[in-house]
Structure formats: structure tokens, C-alpha cells
Amino acid sequence: MNHEATVELLSRFLDGEVTPGERQRVEEWLAESHEVREIYEGLGRVRGSLGRLAETAPPAHLGELVRRRVALEGEATGLWGRVEGRLRSWTAGPGLLTPFAVVLALAAMLYVLANGLARFERAREPVYVTAPDTRIVAGRQLSRHGGRWVEAGLDPARLDEAARIVVAAADAAEWARQRPELAPLVELGTVVVELDGEVVVLVFESAVASGRPANEP
Amino acid sequence: MTALAAEAVRHDRELVARHAYGDPEAFDEVYARFSGLVFQIARRMSGDDALAEDLSQEIFLRIFRHLRGYQGRSSLKTWVYRVAINCCRSRLARRSRRERAFVAVEEGRLERVPSAAEGPQGRLRRREAAETVGRALNRLPLAFREAVVLRDVCGLSYEEIATVAGVRLGTVRSRIARGRDRLRLELERGSS
Numbered sequence: 001m002n003h004e005a006t007v008e009l010l011s012r013f014l015d016g017e018v019t020p021g022e023r024q025r026v027e028e029w030l031a032e033s034h035e036v037r038e039i040y041e042g043l044g045r046v047r048g049s050l051g052r053l054a055e056t057a058p059p060a061h062l063g064e065l066v067r068r069r070v071a072l073e074g075e076a077t078g079l080w081g082r083v084e085g086r087l088r089s090w091t092a093g094p095g096l097l098t099p100f101a102v103v104l105a106l107a108a109m110l111y112v113l114a115n116g117l118a119r120f121e122r123a124r125e126p127v128y129v130t131a132p133d134t135r136i137v138a139g140r141q142l143s144r145h146g147g148r149w150v151e152a153g154l155d156p157a158r159l160d161e162a163a164r165i166v167v168a169a170a171d172a173a174e175w176a177r178q179r180p181e182l183a184p185l186v187e188l189g190t191v192v193v194e195l196d197g198e199v200v201v202l203v204f205e206s207a208v209a210s211g212r213p214a215n216e217p
Numbered sequence: 218m219t220a221l222a223a224e225a226v227r228h229d230r231e232l233v234a235r236h237a238y239g240d241p242e243a244f245d246e247v248y249a250r251f252s253g254l255v256f257q258i259a260r261r262m263s264g265d266d267a268l269a270e271d272l273s274q275e276i277f278l279r280i281f282r283h284l285r286g287y288q289g290r291s292s293l294k295t296w297v298y299r300v301a302i303n304c305c306r307s308r309l310a311r312r313s314r315r316e317r318a319f320v321a322v323e324e325g326r327l328e329r330v331p332s333a334a335e336g337p338q339g340r341l342r343r344r345e346a347a348e349t350v351g352r353a354l355n356r357l358p359l360a361f362r363e364a365v366v367l368r369d370v371c372g373l374s375y376e377e378i379a380t381v382a383g384v385r386l387g388t389v390r391s392r393i394a395r396g397r398d399r400l401r402l403e404l405e406r407g408s409s
Contacts, residue, residue: 012394039398058255066248073281
């Protein structure tokens with residue numbers, strides 16, 4: 001053990017700040033080593049002398065000096081110091097400010113929580129995606145694509161080879177009478193449907209000429 | 218915390234609340250309770266009566282300014298010790314830089330320390346020895362002086378010193394031991 005560690009242990013032994021094991025080790029050292037005993041006695045003399053240092057009472061005028069300086073300090077802090085003092089005294093002791101602050105904090109937390117939940121609830125509402133450009137007419141589901149109605153499920157590749165049938169305005173009523181199952185299509189303008197296994201583009205000039213919005217038959 | 222300690226802390230808090238509320242008698246009570254302790258630390262840390270007076274005023278001014286901030290986590294006494302030690306540290310660190318050269322000249326003039334068993338006037342000599350140790354104390358580095366003063370002059374426990382000085386228990390043990398050892402060596406050198 002080096003000198004510093006030895007001195008530290010002896011110093012703690014002097015103060016009774018050792019474990020039983022350390023105590024035993026120090027007692028053995030003291031019994032065996034003259035050098036350790038000298039160090040220990042020297043440390044003891046130092047401690048004893050420090051403890052015997054005369055406890056001098058503060059000079060009588062010190063209190064007056066302190067009071068004067070404190071009074072000057074008090075004047076310097078002025079009104080704000082007094083206000084601050086009041087505020088601090090409320091927070092230091094069991095005053096009103098602390099419970100008030102706790103209540104305020106709880107209220108704020110509740111508000112944030114409730115507001116957050118409301119937003120969350122709003123977010124959970126189902127989104128109703130309306131599809132105004134899709135409708136079922138004459139038993140066929142039709143979607144609006146670039147100014148014409150196209151039957152759902154048609155292969156886009158077949159649109160290019162589709163036959164085009166133009167029904168003049170004057171013939172529309174007759175056409176509708178002959179194909180009553182397709183009569184409602186007359187109102188739609190241009191419609192792409194599958195008829196008898198063929199993709200057909202039907203152009204009803206009566207509806208196209210009237211300028212009626214395609215989805216407002 | 219024992220019931221007695223809890224009662225003491227409650228009383229301390231009340232005292233602080235009164236001070237914060239502007240009751241001048243509260244600070245008078247603080248002064249009455251701690252002036253001896255503060256002056257003793259200032260005197261032993263500075264080794265100079267006039268400087269100790271000055272330091273004591275500074276310490277009480279700090280106490281007056283910051284007493285409202287006392288939270289009651291430790292006893293008011295421990296808190297006062299901490300303020301006093303911090304004040305001494307900052308003031309004496311400035312002084313020690315200025316006076317290092319002077320102290321170096323004084324190094325060679327160590328008084329002879331009589332043994333306790335020396336002659337019939339042992340009591341008087343022990344007192345002289347104490348004063349000699351007191352003077353040697355002034356030559357210790359601040360950190361060691363602080364630990365030794367708090368332990369051997371003020372009688373604080375190792376744990377209390379750790380709280381007051383804001384250091385770990387191991388550091389406290391080491392500083393006390395090294396401080397005492399340096400004093401021992403200085404005194405032995407002086408007596409040889």
C-alpha cells in the first residue's frame with residue numbers, strides 16, 4: 001500500500017470511518033510498524049490542535065455592518081424586490097400559487113388530451129368517396145372518361161377497334177323503340193358498350209347537340 | 218428523516234417564508250443563528266480577522282439575496298455552509314493568485330510545534346500548538362483547507378462535507394487525509 005492510501009486509511013480510522021476489516025488491518029499495522037504509528041500520532045496531533053482552535057465570536061459590530069449592507073440591498077431592490085418576495089413566498093410555502101399552477105397544468109393537459117382525441121375521432125370517420133362519374137344505366141355500369149361513358153370491364157385495347165354507330169337526333173326515338181333495353185343510353189351522348197360480344201361506340205347526336213352535361217341526363 | 222429533523226426543516230422553511238414575505242426579524246434570526254458559524258469558517262479559511270469580517274459580510278449578503286431560493290432539500294445549516302464555502306472559494310481564489318509570491322517567502326518561517334507531553338506548561342503549549350496549526354492551515358491548498366476546516370474545526374460528517382462542497386465521498390476522504398498529512402509534515406518540519 002502506498003503512502004497516500006496508508007494515510008487515508010489512518011485518517012479515516014481516526015474519525016471512525018472504517019469498516020471492521022479496515023479497523024483490524026490498521027490495528028495490526030499500529031502494533032507492528034513504528035513508522036505507521038508515528039504517522040498516526042502526527043495526524044492525531046493535527047486533528048486535536050485544529051479542534052482546539054479558539055472559537056472566536058464574531059465582532060460585535062459585524063451584526064450592525066451586515067444590517068446596513070442588507071438595508072442598502074433592500075432599498076436597491078425596491079418595489080420589484082417586494083413583489084418578487086411576495087411571489088416567491090407563495091411558491092416557497094404552502095401558499096396558493098403552487099396548487100393554482102398544478103390545477104392550471106392539469107387543465108391544460110386535459111384540454112390537449114380532449115382536443116387530440118376529437119381530432120383522432122375525426123380522423124377515424126370513414127371517408128365517403130363519391131364517384132359522380134360512375135353510374136348504372138340500362139343495367140350497365142358506366143364511367144365517364146374524357147367526354148364519353150365507357151362500360152366497366154372493357155378491355156382498353158379493344159376500344160381502338162370499336163365500331164362507331166352514330167344515331168342522328170331524328171332517329172333516336174326510333175332507335176330507342178327498337179332497342180328498348182338500351183333506350184336510357186340515348187340521353188348520355190357518347191357511350192362505349194359491349195353489344196353482342198362487340199365493343200361499340202354509340203353516338204347519340206340528340207344528346208350531344210343539346211349540350212346537356214353528360215352526367216346530367 | 219427523524220421527527221426532530223423534519224421539525225427542524227419545517228421551522229427552517231417557515232423562517233425562509235417569513236423572510237421572503239419581507240419580515241425583517243426573520244433575517245435577524247438567521248444572523249443570530251449562523252453568525253458564529255459563518256465567522257468561524259471565514260476566519261479559518263482566510264486566516265485573517267479583517268478579511269474574515271469582510272467575508273462574513275459578503276456571505277450574509279449572499280444569504281439575504283438567495284435565502285428565498287432555499288428549497289428545504291437539506292437543512293438550512295447545510296445550505297448556509299454551502300453559501301459560506303462558495304463565497305470563500307471565489308474570494309480566496311482571487312486572493313491566493315495575488316498573494317502566492319508572498320506566501321512563498323513566508324514558507325520558510327514555520328513555528329516550532331511543542332509536543333503535548335513537553336513540560337508542566339503543557340496546556341499553554343497545546344494552545345500555542347493549536348494556533349501554530351491554524352497558521353499552517355493558511356498555507357494549505359484551498360480544497361484541502363476547506364475539507365479539513367469543515368471536518369476538524371466545524372465537526373461536519375464526511376457525508377455533510379460532500380454535500381456542502383459538492384464533491385464525492387471518496388474525494389472528501391482523500392482531501393481530509395491529504396490536508397492533515399500536509400499539516401503533519403509541515404509541523405514536523407517546523408519542529409525539527
